[in-house]
Amino acid sequence: MHKSTSPKRKSFKVYAISSTAVLVGGVATALIAGVTPATAANLAHQPDAQIVAFMLPLTILVLAMLFEVARIALRGNIPVQARASRSARLQWSTDRAEG
Template sequence: MHKSTSPKRKSFRRVAIATTALVTGGAAAALMAGVTPATAANLASQPDTQIAVFMVPLTILVLAVMFEVARFALRGNLPVDAPARRRAHRHWSPGRGES
């Protein structure tokens, strides 16, 4: 099996713990602020909230794509294209190999 020369993949455990803590903290803060499912449903029915729920992730996605394009473009010259593969010669001709 081929061994990779890239550095070891970072542990997923830290990210999972941090995300769990963030969600738990957010839920606790919402409960302390008095947000109940009824008030959250009332808030979600407003058009401004619906637009924000759609546009905020979309804007973040567009900015992330623009960042990656700029990072790739500013990195320098593109690598040289690999030479074209030679076509494999097939030992077949019409009428040959048919029963």
């Protein structure tokens, strides 16, 4: 049997509660700062804001991937790869006509 090298997963409940708290905090901060849909729409027409809206998630994704690669590489033991299963050859009959 295959042994997993990763530790036991934490509960999804913790992640759900923390992400909801961050979302509520962000909304509260935006409301306190006076951001309304009209001002956000006006800001979205500026080219700099459009570039940031595209590049920020992309940059975060690349940094997360680099972090995961470094974490796995520095951990020392590479996760075991599953053996490739042999593909079964299909037995096609030659007496059938196409069409």
